[in-house]
Amino acid sequence: GQNIDQPTEMTATEGAIVQINCTYQTSGFNGLFWYQQHAGEAPTFLSYNVLDGLEEKGRFSSFLSRSKGYSYLLLKELQMKDSASYLCAVRSFTSNDYKLSFGAGTTVTVRA
């Protein structure tokens, strides 16, 4: 199975940068997703990494190192609306099937 770890909570100031780390252990790694979830709402897709390196999309960037089993999500120029839970999800291919496993999520609070 998968073991996915991410911090429970982080707090940052509006306009600052926050980095959310995610470490995982899995066999048959087949990609890593980051989702944003506001309280009581559906998760929405932020990024996808399958090869090592940095993927940048506006204020959000995601990095992956497959050899280290490590990813991070970088949020720049934080806004109040970025206060949400951020979910790291790892896809694996085992037993001839794909499976997506989620971490518990990191709650980010942005303060004025």
Add this chain to the structure above:
Amino acid sequence: DGGITQSPKYLFRKEGQNVTLSCEQNLNHDAMYWYRQDPGQGLRLIYYSQIVNDFQKGDIAEGYSVSREKKESFPLTVTSAQKNPTAFYLCASSIGTSGRTGEQFFGPGTRLTVL
């Protein structure tokens, strides 16, 4: 607008009753999923379906049942055998299961409370 709908948003049931949660998508996606979310825990997979008339158990299928008679619909029944059914239930769909086609789109969720 294309998307995934779940109804109702809030649902209350008495202990011992079966209840069915609706999930409909008009994205023409082949794969559909049901997750359960509890406070402080990640999403846990209940059931998934990659094609019509076929579905597989996820990590926590006990006490749940599903059907996939139409591509657009994947209802979840929470039976009285489920020991702790109160939770936030999320339905998702994806074009496929590999590469970027595996990106899952989520519905708004149903919060089930069993009294």
